[in-house]
Amino acid sequence: AASVQDPERFDAIVVGAGISGMYMLYRLRELGLKVRVLEAGTDVGGTWYWNRYPGARFDSESWSYGYAFSQEILDEWQWSEHFSSQPENLRYCRFVADRLDLKRDIRFETSVTSAHYDEDANEWAIAAEDGYAARARLFIAAIGPLSVPVWPAIDGIGDFEREAYHTARWPHEPVSFAGKRVAVIGTGATGVQLIQEVAKTAGHLTVLQRRPNWCAPLHNSPITPEEQADIRARHEEIFDHCRNTHGGFIHDADPRRLLETPEAERLAFLEKKYAEPGFGIWMGNFRDTFTNEEANRILSDFIAGKIRERVADPATAEKLIPKDHGFGQRRVPMETRYYEVYNQDNVELVDILADPIRRVTKTGIELESGHRDFDMIVYATGFDAVLGGFNRIDIRGLGGQRLRDKWAEGPTTYLGLQVAGFPNMLTLVGPQNAAGFGNIPRGIEQNVEWVARLVRHMRDNGLEYVAATPEAETEWQEEVTRSSDKMLLSKADSWFTGINRNIDGRSRRVYLLYTAGMPAYRERCDAVAAKGYEGMELR
Ligand code: NA7
Numbered sequence: 001a002a003s004v005q006d007p008e009r010f011d012a013i014v015v016g017a018g019i020s021g022m023y024m025l026y027r028l029r030e031l032g033l034k035v036r037v038l039e040a041g042t043d044v045g046g047t048w049y050w051n052r053y054p055g056a057r058f059d060s061e062s063w064s065y066g067y068a069f070s071q072e073i074l075d076e077w078q079w080s081e082h083f084s085s086q087p088e089n090l091r092y093c094r095f096v097a098d099r100l101d102l103k104r105d106i107r108f109e110t111s112v113t114s115a116h117y118d119e120d121a122n123e124w125a126i127a128a129e130d131g132y133a134a135r136a137r138l139f140i141a142a143i144g145p146l147s148v149p150v151w152p153a154i155d156g157i158g159d160f161e162r163e164a165y166h167t168a169r170w171p172h173e174p175v176s177f178a179g180k181r182v183a184v185i186g187t188g189a190t191g192v193q194l195i196q197e198v199a200k201t202a203g204h205l206t207v208l209q210r211r212p213n214w215c216a217p218l219h220n221s222p223i224t225p226e227e228q229a230d231i232r233a234r235h236e237e238i239f240d241h242c243r244n245t246h247g248g249f250i251h252d253a254d255p256r257r258l259l260e261t262p263e264a265e266r267l268a269f270l271e272k273k274y275a276e277p278g279f280g281i282w283m284g285n286f287r288d289t290f291t292n293e294e295a296n297r298i299l300s301d302f303i304a305g306k307i308r309e310r311v312a313d314p315a316t317a318e319k320l321i322p323k324d325h326g327f328g329q330r331r332v333p334m335e336t337r338y339y340e341v342y343n344q345d346n347v348e349l350v351d352i353l354a355d356p357i358r359r360v361t362k363t364g365i366e367l368e369s370g371h372r373d374f375d376m377i378v379y380a381t382g383f384d385a386v387l388g389g390f391n392r393i394d395i396r397g398l399g400g401q402r403l404r405d406k407w408a409e410g411p412t413t414y415l416g417l418q419v420a421g422f423p424n425m426l427t428l429v430g431p432q433n434a435a436g437f438g439n440i441p442r443g444i445e446q447n448v449e450w451v452a453r454l455v456r457h458m459r460d461n462g463l464e465y466v467a468a469t470p471e472a473e474t475e476w477q478e479e480v481t482r483s484s485d486k487m488l489l490s491k492a493d494s495w496f497t498g499i500n501r502n503i504d505g506r507s508r509r510v511y512l513l514y515t516a517g518m519p520a521y522r523e524r525c526d527a528v529a530a531k532g533y534e535g536m537e538l539r
Pocket of ligand 1: 154381495
């Protein structure tokens with residue numbers, strides 16, 4: 001087997017076999033490169049491999065989420081629901097891997113621990129936990145923006161002697177909630193999806209909520225044969241449309257301003273959006289709701305009204321209405337009868353800002369108000385977003401510089417795809433990349449195709465070295481800051497803004513995403529390429 005003394009050699013090593021790594025492999029192989037993908041899991045799928053918790057599903061329309069690049073895949077695959085669930089999503093990833101014969105170039109159960117740039121050889125030396133080692137000219141991180149789960153910083157977590165799970169490390173065997181006293185911590189997009197499912201069978205469900213989020217109805221349904229035929233006839237049109245929307249979704253901001261729209265018309269529009277499937281209520285709303293406090297407040301009040309209508313107990317309804325941020329300033333969890341769950345006798349909502357968790361014990365959770373016994377605790381506490389995947393690998397560039405050190409004050413990149421001082425390293429859906437903010441596969445296809453074009457350019461011109469210049473990187477920081485400053489979402493604490501109180505040193509806001517939209521981002525990336533990779537040193 002390959003070891004540090006005797007590494008396997010490739011033209012490119014891709015870390016991660018999720019949606020981005022799979023497609024990158026396909027494109028690089030097409031260019032004639034010898035590629036190896038290293039994947040920690042036992043199968044492809046990334047997000048859809050790890051996040052197996054009940055209720056996990058797309059919030060993007062299934063038929064706008066899958067790969068657009070292959071007509072065969074589009075023709076041969078059929079989604080069963082408008083917002084498909086995790087088991088089907090994982091089946092889809094496996095189907096694509098088989099259809100494109102990807103697995104022969106993927107090494108599974110390989111957790112990459114280090115990636116060092118060897119200046120003399122102009123090669124990356126990659127090592128994994130099991131001693132596997134490989135070298136390649138190109139190192140492509142396809143590690144995902146939400147791949148490193150975070151357990152909350154609560155005392156005694158390890159003491160609990162009964163069932164405990166993190167949603168992002170859900171077991172492969174089925175988990176039953178039937179008749180059990182279940183605690184769920186976390187009410188982000190994940191927690192909301194999970195809670196709806198647990199409430200169906202749990203003996204008693206206690207939701208331990210820190211800050212509520214603004215949720216909106218998903219309105220999922222099966223895809224009828226007529227709809228299927230229509231979708232099949234319009235693949236090209238749908239994906240073309242997604243290429244031109246801000247987030248790569250089918251939904252795009254309405255050109256009108258809420259503040260300039262007469263009240264009756266405004267209300268009718270909001271009602272219509274609330275009744276429509278998917279992210280329309282967020283991504284398809286009046287354009288000033290993203291940037292104007294007053295417009296956003298009116299929208300938030302509308303949603304608060306819906307919560308009050310749907311939750312029977314007024315005190316519970318108030319607990320579920322966010323007070324610290326407006327609608328859409330954090331990721332909007334999409335729900336199916338989530339608010340009605342709190343009308344059930346077997347469900348209780350605990351506001352842990354009012355009644356804090358002291359510690360986890362052998363048998364349950366000690367709140368300030370007293371001890372509660374549980375049979376199961378589920379942590380839906382999210383991820384070390386965007387940076388986590390990079391930080392858990394010891395990545396070193398020119399002069400042995402650690403990426404972790406370079407990013408100590410926040411990430412700096414060029415286009416979210418390259419980092420100055422780290423030649424021949426490319427980051428798909430990396431920090432400050434537009435792909436992380438929106439319908440991620442649409443951003444991934446753009447990222448992968450742009451990288452493939454760069455690799456082809458290098459191959460055709462006999463170039464072996466590509467590195468962003470520090471000047472280009474500085475300019476990109478300014479662009480990221482300038483565009484994010486305009487958005488209300490940059491004013492809230494969330495994974496978008498790099499805040500995570502469970503991780504030391506993550507209490508300061510940094511922009512982890514480029515939020516000016518996919519079309520602007522694509523244009524910029526294409527212009528860079530057209531100008532012979534402006535801002536990058538190639539030789
Ligand atoms: P999120 O959106 O980061 O949500 C994490 C949730 O866990 C959120 O409600 C947090 O409350 C809560 N949390 C985190 N730490 C604690 C502690 N220590 N105590 C109590 N509650 C805690 O993660 P998700 O997995 O839901 O979603 C991530 C993305 O995946 C999502 O945006 C989708 O795009 C897919 P807080 O709000 O911080 O008060």
